[in-house]
Amino acid sequence: MSKKDIYESPDYYLADELLSEEHKLIRASVRDWVKKEVSPIIEDYAQRAEFPKHLIKGLGEIGAFGPTIPVEYGGAGLDYMAYGIIMQEIERGDSGIRSTASVQGSLVMYPIYAYGSEEQKQKYLPKLATGELMGCFGLTEPDQGSDPGGMTTNFKDAGDHYVLNGAKMWISNSPFADIAIVWAKNEAGKIHGLIVERGMEGFTTPETHNKWSLRASSTGELVFDNVKIPKENLLPNVSGLKGPLGCLNQARYGIAWGALGAAMDCYDTALRYSKERKQFGKAIGGFQLQQKKLAEMITEITKGQLLVWRLGTLKNENRATPAQISMSKRNSVETALNIARDARQMLGGMGITGEYPIMRHMMNLESVVTYEGTHDIHLLITGMDVTGLEAFK
Numbered sequence: 340m341s342k343k344d345i346y347e348s349p350d351y352y353l354a355d356e357l358l359s360e361e362h363k364l365i366r367a368s369v370r371d372w373v374k375k376e377v378s379p380i381i382e383d384y385a386q387r388a389e390f391p392k393h394l395i396k397g398l399g400e401i402g403a404f405g406p407t408i409p410v411e412y413g414g415a416g417l418d419y420m421a422y423g424i425i426m427q428e429i430e431r432g433d434s435g436i437r438s439t440a441s442v443q444g445s446l447v448m449y450p451i452y453a454y455g456s457e458e459q460k461q462k463y464l465p466k467l468a469t470g471e472l473m474g475c476f477g478l479t480e481p482d483q484g485s486d487p488g489g490m491t492t493n494f495k496d497a498g499d500h501y502v503l504n505g506a507k508m509w510i511s512n513s514p515f516a517d518i519a520i521v522w523a524k525n526e527a528g529k530i531h532g533l534i535v536e537r538g539m540e541g542f543t544t545p546e547t548h549n550k551w552s553l554r555a556s557s558t559g560e561l562v563f564d565n566v567k568i569p570k571e572n573l574l575p576n577v578s579g580l581k582g583p584l585g586c587l588n589q590a591r592y593g594i595a596w597g598a599l600g601a602a603m604d605c606y607d608t609a610l611r612y613s614k615e616r617k618q619f620g621k622a623i624g625g626f627q628l629q630q631k632k633l634a635e636m637i638t639e640i641t642k643g644q645l646l647v648w649r650l651g652t653l654k655n656e657n658r659a660t661p662a663q664i665s666m667s668k669r670n671s672v673e674t675a676l677n678i679a680r681d682a683r684q685m686l687g688g689m690g691i692t693g694e695y696p697i698m699r700h701m702m703n704l705e706s707v708v709t710y711e712g713t714h715d716i717h718l719l720i721t722g723m724d725v726t727g728l729e730a731f732k
């Protein structure tokens with residue numbers, strides 16, 4: 340199926356005026372790329388539950404891998420506003436493609452950049468930036484999801500190398516990744532990050548099948564059976580849960596922008612459809628009930644746009660707190676899910692088909708509301724932040 344993508348982004352409060360010319364240029368180029376490369380093929384890949392691997396090179400070329408990583412390491416050296424805009428445009432196309440970009444930039448390149456040795460940065464970052472090397476991030480385990488501190492994946496010092504054992508589950512990109520950033524405990528119970536490379540003996544990456552969500556994204560496990568890890572593959576500059584949580588902060592920030600992209604695509608589709616589809620002798624957009632849905636959608640999108648813009652400003656100033664990022668991630672995903680559900684109804688029967696992107700966005704967002712901290716966990720983070728009282732345990 341090949342369709343013309345005529346998406347136009349809503350900007351009810353003239354929020355574009357808050358962006359620089361460079362930001363707008365970046366947005367235009369990523370939007371063009373998504374319209375040309377993603378929109379025409381994504382439905383087919385989602386239906387077939389296949390990741391469109393041929394998009395990797397283009398994602399590298401538009402700067403989607405590690406936009407904020409300095410140019411000397413192959414990154415684009417952009418600010419966080421640009422990073423958010425790129426994620427928004429890609430997720431407007433599909434959350435699965437955005438997931439691949441988020442994992443590569445925020446969960447693989449960021450930890451190497453922030454916690455890695457100079458040798459590790461030189462060896463991996465430039466190739467990850469172009470997509471010549473692809474990475475994945477292993478934190479979640481079969482028995483440890485929201486509570487990663489209880490992980491059992493572990494490594495032992497065996498003299499000139501480490502020996503890694505355990506398993507990770509729900510790992511985006513694992514079936515094709517060349518390297519994995521794996522979080523595991525040492526003999527003292529301290530969490531560290533290790534760079535595990537495909538081909539190491541005892542390391543396998545079985546694919547997870549039968550997903551109804553993020554079907555155009557490849558998900559799998561990471562299984563470690565006495566894997567010998569060279570000592571130089573340990574990330575030297577971080578230990579404890581703050582390592583993986585620092586990466587998640589980066590990725591959650593991108594999702595806060597990204598999920599609004601999916602919301603805007605659903606709104607744009609429903610608005611256009613409501614003016615074209617006639618029932619009872621007039622366009623359905625002329626009925627109050629449909630206008631209520633559209634009016635609420637654009638209100639929530641506008642609030643979300645202003646929230647992420649402010650978050651981007653704080654992030655550029657290095658002042659965005661993890662709790663502020665949680666609030667924005669949670670708000671954007673909830674907004675997008677609600678809009679996708681209402682937009683789908685507005686399209687009637689057509690809303691359940693792949694002729695329109697809404698149902699795919701809606702199913703994708705069911706993963707986005709769960710990964711990178713569930714909806715409930717982010718609410719608990721906000722609750723803890725405002726009360727000073729922890730309600731997790």
Ligand SMILES: Cc1cc2nc3c(=O)[nH]c(=O)nc-3n(C[C@H](O)[C@H](O)[C@H](O)COP(=O)(O)OP(=O)(O)OC[C@H]3O[C@@H](n4cnc5c(N)ncnc54)[C@H](O)[C@@H]3O)c2cc1C
Pocket residue numbers: 442475476477478479483484485486508509510511512552553558706709710711712713714715716719730731732
């Ligand atoms: C498609 C997909 C891709 C993913 N990609 C990755 C990846 O690349 N790398 C990676 O490491 N992980 C990844 N994940 C895993 C994801 O981060 C976890 O699914 C998520 O953290 C939740 O963990 P869980 O599924 O084990 O749910 P659980 O933690 O078992 O939670 C189940 C339910 O209990 C609730 N809950 C848990 N604790 C509390 C509490 N204290 N109070 C109240 N309610 C609570 C949760 O909110 C949730 O509703 C991915 C997941 C999916 C679905």
